[in-house]
Amino acid sequence: MIELHPIGTVRSDIKTPSLTANKDGLTRDQRLQVAREEHRRTRELVSEIAINEEYGDLLDGLEGFSHILVLYWPHLLPPERRSLKKVHPMGLQEFPEQGVFATCSPARPNPVLVSAVKLVAREGLILRVQGFEAVDGSPVVDIKPYNPGYFRIESPIIPEWMRRIRAEAAGE
């Protein structure tokens, strides 16, 4: 068993998780519409990560990076959802169920979520970041620099369902 201790907290205008169970009543087109709006809003949104004072020195030098990885915990995820095995991508029945490890769903056995976000500014203990989908109040467990040698894969292959979701919902 591994123990993590939060090193900071997210402050965001996003107050509720994306596409949660309470949206099960939506039609396919409504779900995609919600996803498109959330995607567009998140892309522009600037949120804050408030680092706990004892970890302030650990941020020194982070200003040299345009992008960072943030590891955080979806504190509003109901614990029982961590035992899901398969899900329909984005909750859309038209896509066959996928194993949770093949999806970006926050519902997974160890829901340590990873986001690559733009670092707009560091102001003391506050990191201002853009494009971060974490919900307000989420505990943050690690900050890493975005090192393109590690994280930028040039021509990754993704399955058809993810290509379609990206095209339809994200407008990419």
Added chain:
Amino acid sequence: MIELHPIGTVRSDIKTPSLTANKDGLTRDQRLQVAREEHRRTRELVSEIAINEEYGDLLDGLEGFSHILVLYWPHLLPPERRSLKKVHPMGLQEFPEQGVFATCSPARPNPVLVSAVKLVAREGLILRVQGFEAVDGSPVVDIKPYNPGYFRIESPIIPEWMRRIRAEAAGE
């Protein structure tokens, strides 16, 4: 406090951590030489991730991706190194000390390490991956698909010290 439970284990020919404290006696050029050799070897190395049986179904569909993110725990990291605040990048004195969150050092408060690796094959509970620097026996806590919409940043800015390390040690 957050609890994680391993979902699998790394099987690798890498038996000792990269550039550990026991290499402190090395000169600058020896350190870079070691780093170059480790980088070259790791890039080609195929390792295995053995997923625990109860999580097998969660892998279904992962075969559709060429690359995955692996979150794992550096089990050989001495616990006292988690309280380091600043380090010289790669242990090289010529680079000013950086806050731990601005480096890729495994020594950090919550050492959940993240690697983007090539998925060579899935064979039941075994994932064969290429380019994975984890040490043999490392507990794995999560597997995610490499979604380029999330993780591929086109033109990230990195500081001069990281550019120099990439050029000198990684040969990029």
